[in-house]
Amino acid sequence: MAEESNPREQGSKITLRAKDYAQWYQDVVRCADLAEPAEVVRGCMVIKPHGYAIWEKIQAELDRRFKALGHQNAYFPLFIPESFIRKEAEHVEGFSPELAVVTIGGGKELAERLIVRPTSETIIGHFFSKWISSYRDLPLKINQWANVVRWEMRPRVFLRTTEFLWQEGHTAHASHEEAVEETLQMLNVYESFAREFMAMPVIAGRKTPSEKFAGALTSYTIEAMMQDGRALQAGTSHDLGQNFGKAFDVKYLSKEGKLEYVWQTSWGVSTRLIGGLVMCHSDDNGLVLPPKLAPIHVAVVPIYKSDGERTSVLEACNKLGGALRNRGLSVIVDDRDECKPGAKFFEWERKGVPARVEIGPKDLAKGHVAVKRRDGGDRFFVPRDGAPDRILSLMDEIQDSLRKRALEFRESHTRTCDSFAEFVEIMAGPEGFVRGGWCGDAACEAKVKETTKATIRCIPLNNPKESCPCMVCGKPAEERVIYAKAY
């Protein structure tokens, strides 16, 4: 049905996933009214109310989790003096190509150019050095919700926009051990959030040196699989070592009276998560949302002909709506007179509302309501009395079902491979994840990228040691890593 060339479908047409995955993604984003390309500003997007509501839900839960672990929110300047960026050699090299620079302010050329922050390690490092003087000031655990700008070559709504929203956590510790612990703890927060709230299973692991954050000692990541088999880096957590501590002179006096550099971490997730959410669960009819992140849980659609029917049907709808709201659900009773029920069904379906309830004269007579879940299956009926509780428990079922479905998809698209020739063949096809050995040589990693465009997404945490051949050179390797093409 998504392919009908009915003129009234213009602007709301969704390309089939199997036909053109990239176009399908854009269509779902547009039809679900999540965001639109800003057009007047290259690479930027307008996050529309329905999309922003999802972001607010993501924010609320992550913020809760961060604070529960002792982090405090703060806010740092949008502009960073150019000299700050230059203080950490690897950092400047990594970010230079994608910086936006302000050269004029108030009509006058600036004495020092200002960088629109691409990330805040440098300016936060500067302030940490002012705030930290004793081991008693540590650990310092700060989080910032902010926008950042990276002049990417090819923007894509949510997945890679010039400006995006994110949170960046920055912490300083007295020991490397404690910093590593923090890095892994926050990676774990991301992993569990993705699994529990987004219903998106991810593989948590370590980046190879060539893929790590510019300026970090070690970077960790969570990698999700999209429905086209590609990987999405959904969040990162970095062990910064003393690199920024040394660059910004962040020192403290230890208990023993010695002056030491702090050990820092940084970690972030962004509005890219929304893109991941879309690509993980949605289908040819539009957006599919896990209930825990859905701005609207239930759409109640009244069906009536006469005015008399309208009154009694709407009364029943509002009563059910109230009962559902009392159970903590967000409900819309779609009492618009100007469109027919069918149009309403399509609209809420496209927007990913997890469940739809229909109430009409027939239902009133039979004492039940009709329920349709967005994630599939036929419409079914539940008695009116038990409907609120049944629909509440349905939310958990949908959440769980989406997670299981995504996990099964990932598992059925993950292959173990020992031969480079076979690997090249896999990457030419419908893709997916490949578990293959890696000897640790950057040359082998580079060869994979050159020939297939795939990369090592991560070396999974708690990876079982396994003697296997390096998938590229055949030399002995100690463990398998995740190879995939990425967004």
Add this chain to the structure above:
RNA sequence: CGGGGCGUAGCUCAGCUUGGCUUAGAGCGCGUGGUUUGGGACCACGAGGUCGCGGGUUCGAAUCCCGCCGCCCCGACCA
């Protein structure tokens, strides 16, 4: 940055090759009135456009020429 596409009504586009037959059009959307309402309703009337910008050619330019700007898509980078 390389390759491709596009800029005409709120949206999607036709018209451009062969300049005048257009007083710039269509569908969708929007407004008003009526009939409708269990999977995208229909009829009637109506509002809405300096044809991306700047030059040029011509009696005459959305259409031809030159220059500029912008956006989207496909490749090399990232959260």
